[in-house]
Amino acid sequence: EARYAWLCSSITLQSDKRGFFIQLAESVLESAGPNWLSKFGALKTDKQRVIACYNDPEVKELVRGTLANVQKIFRSKNASFAKTKREEADHFYNKRKLDKALQLANQSVVRAPLPGIDSKVEEGLTLSLCLRSRAMILFESKDYELALADFQLSLKYKLPENFKMEAYQKMGECYLQLGMKDKAKVSIGVAKTMATSSANQEIMDRCNYLLNNLDKLVVVPTVKKKEVSQPTLYDGESKAIPCLSTCLSMQRSEVAGRYLIANANLPVGAIVSVEPAYSSVLRMEKHGSHCLHCFKRLKCGVPCPTCSGVAFCSVACQTKSTTYHVWECPFTELMIGSGMSVVSHLSLRMITQSKLSYFESFVSALKKKDTDHPYLKVYNMETHSKLREPKDFLFRTLMALLLLQILRNAGYFGEKGTTGTDDLTEIEIWIGCLLLRHLQVTQYNAHEIYETLALPTDNIGSIDWSKTKTNYMAVGLYPASALLNHNCTPTLARYFIGDMMVLRVHRPLFIGEEVSENYGPVFTMKTFDDRQKSLMARYKFRCTCQPCTYKWPLLSQLTEEDVTFKCRKRGCKGTYKLPHTETSAAQTKPQNWRCSTCSTENRLEDQLALYRSYSNDYERGCSLLAQQELAECINVMSEFLENCNQLVSQPNRNMCLAMEVLRACWSSYNNFYII
Known part of the structure; x- marks a missing residue:
């Protein structure tokens, strides 16, 4: 059981056995020896642990020497590669093999550098040309919304003059297909003016035809675009616990700790929690298939301006990501190479998504005993620090130092930081402590964010519900929903809108009844012994719910x-x-x-x-x-x-x-x- 518990714990630090982090941790463990580990285990605060691992003569040289190797390693842009892939995409486009063409065009867009970065290849305009090629493929595929976005981006990234009038003309046709007649008229008018100036009779004739037949050609959408509406909490939002329904109240006991009960009868379907993630992060293996920011599945992504390892569903998401991706981007491949888990990445994201001043203000709030700081709800989440073994604390402290080194080398601390093997400043130690705390909090409180994948049947528009699959794509932290205790037969169903978690009653609940969630092992799928083993190893408690007490069958x-x-x-x-x-x-x-x-x-x-x-x-x-x-x-x-x-x-x-x-x-x- 002890070995299984260690495996469950260690996988929340490093999920890829091939990564270098575990080698560092094992080397430090071996070098320090059992006596040092025993002394380390007696330390009482995260600050003492961070300082010990970074400064103690027994491990200092090994730890700092390894951290000195942390450097920017990421999948960079390559204009020549992008040009080759674009030409291949154009080849398949001309043969009307559009799926293959789009696949290659996506590769070209992601690898193409920003204008002017590599002037030796296509005068530094490869990105705009790649976007233009992909837009043409999407236009031919009748995916007018995505085509329009690519034409607009190609113009933003300095599309060569000889392609601009065509881009405006195609944009106008996209607008017509999307029911936007006024915008179509403007765009086609621009194309006509340019065609007239350059004496391009073909485009001039096409523009005249379009302008003369706008009313006939504009397509009135038969189905309104589906808008994702904010779910409504049953009986309104609680003032005591934001994001939860007023029908939930918090209770405390020595055995269960904090937990939630229903203070009113709740019908099936009642929404009791609508909570955006405090922080969330996409799994690294999903970087090529999903938007880094909102986790939507991608058909064709908007590239990161710097790296080729991630993509976005829109310019809006790309812009929103700049708060954190600017620090993480140059180290993406290094993070993958370390083998760090998605939970470790989440612990880093909880820092990078906010400015350093945010955490400095939290220090002031702690000194003033100010309970209104938004970070406090995360800081106070359960860590089970008293139940941790010295080895667990050592490994988590080393991961915290690795994440801290990434922040230092990324320039996150500005003038208040140091680099290389220099001694840590007070603010760096403080952030190191928060990283260590995050690595403890996320182990027990992070939720996996999923999407549902379905297979179509022979009947058009129909799917086979018996073969739907849950695909875990990200993890997030939800402080309010984390108040819910586990039950092997949960009272709530959980689903997601992006990274927003919705909890909904799926059996009637009565006043005074505990409202519970499920942490993974559910009685319908796992035996009593398997559930107990998993919950004790992963969450440090023995479950006494009804299915466990009465050993319900599968x-x-x-x-x-x-x-x-x-x-x-x-x-x-x-x-x-x-x-x-x-x-x-x-x-x-x-x-x-x-x-x-x-x-x-x-x-x-x-x-x-x-x-x-x-x-x-x-x-x-x-x-x-x-x-x-x-x-x-x-x-x-x-x-x-x-x-x-x-x-x-x-x-x-x-x-x-x-x-x-x-x-x-x-x-x-x-x-x-x-x-």
Whole structure:
């Protein structure tokens, strides 16, 4: 168990075994020896740990010597490579093999440097030419919105004069296809003026045709563009705990610590948490397929001006990312080479997303005992520092120093910082302490952000819901939602809109009942022993929820004949497990049962009739799901769970499946892709 716990802990620092960080950590551990480690384990504060690892003569030379090798390593731009890929893209475009052409054009755009960087290749204008080629491919593919964005970017990046009139003309045609007649008129007018000046009869004729037929050619969108609306919290937002519903209240106990309960009855579908991530980071293996900032899946990305390792879905996201990517960008490949985990990267992002002055102001807030500083909600999250072994603290401190060295070499500290193997300044030590704290906080509190991938069926517009797949693409930190304790049969469904986490009730909750989340091991998929082992190793607690106390069976072991009826007396906890022979008995009249808790007599015949009726509703909900009638499916499944929850007790196969159907339906409106 100790070895498994160490594996669970260490993987939150380094997830790639091939990385160099683990070699550094193991070398320091071996060099320092057990006596030094014992002394290190006795240190009480993160500041003492950071200073010890950086300054102690026993490890100083090894640690500083390794950190001295931290340098800018990233996938740089290459104009010649970009030009070659663009020419290949043009080749396939001319053959009308548009998918292959787009793939190559994407490669060319990402690798092309900004104008003027490499004047030896195409006079430094490779990026604009690559964007123009990709725009032409997108235009031919009838993807007018993306084509328009690329034409606009190509002009921004100094598209050569001989291509400008064509770009304005194509932009005008894109506007027409998107229903923007006025913008189309302006753009086509610019193209006509340029064509007239250069005596380009072909473009002049095309522009005249377009201008004379604007009303006929403009396309009125038949379907309005889907806008992602902010989910509404049930009964409004709590003033005590922002981002959570007023229907949730915080309680404390010695055993459970802080936890949340319902202070009102909550129906199925009630949204109890809508929380943007305090900080979030895309997994490194998703850098080429998803937007670095908002995590949207990319068809064609907007490149980073400096590196070729990441991309964005729009100029807006590229601009928003500059707060943090400017510090991380030059070290991306080094971070990958270190093998650091996405949780370690998140710990760094929690620093790079804010200016140094933000954390300096937090120091002042701590001294003044100011409880309003926004960082305090992160600083006070659980670290389980008292339960950590010296080796764990050593490895986390070394990772904190590696992340700190990246910040130092990136220039994050400005005039207040140092570089190389110099002694650390006070502000650098402070940030090192925060990094170490982040590495502890994120281990237990980070949530994985997912998208849902679905496969199409032979029927156009239809998908196979039995083969949907959860694809984890990022991680985020959610301080308010982290107040929720674990349950192996959670009361809430979790889904995401970008990096915004939404928590929604998927079974009825009653006043005074604890509101819980699931940390990973759910009773339907993992056995009791596996759940206990995982939760103890990863989260340092032994679960005593109902599925664990009563050792509920897996979903695969439940049948439709496994039914446990509740006593009809209000407030009574008594139940009756139906023998399998009575579930489908139609000939013999079922016997009534007397509650062993309150002695109330229950009419089994009536309960069976109701259960069969509710089961029919469940089957109807499944049919609606198969027919893509998601809104009606949600209504039917919600009503089924409301009714069934009054009649039968968990574990129940149909109720478990209905809750999963609801989660799938709710999540399908966002972060959902057909592949």
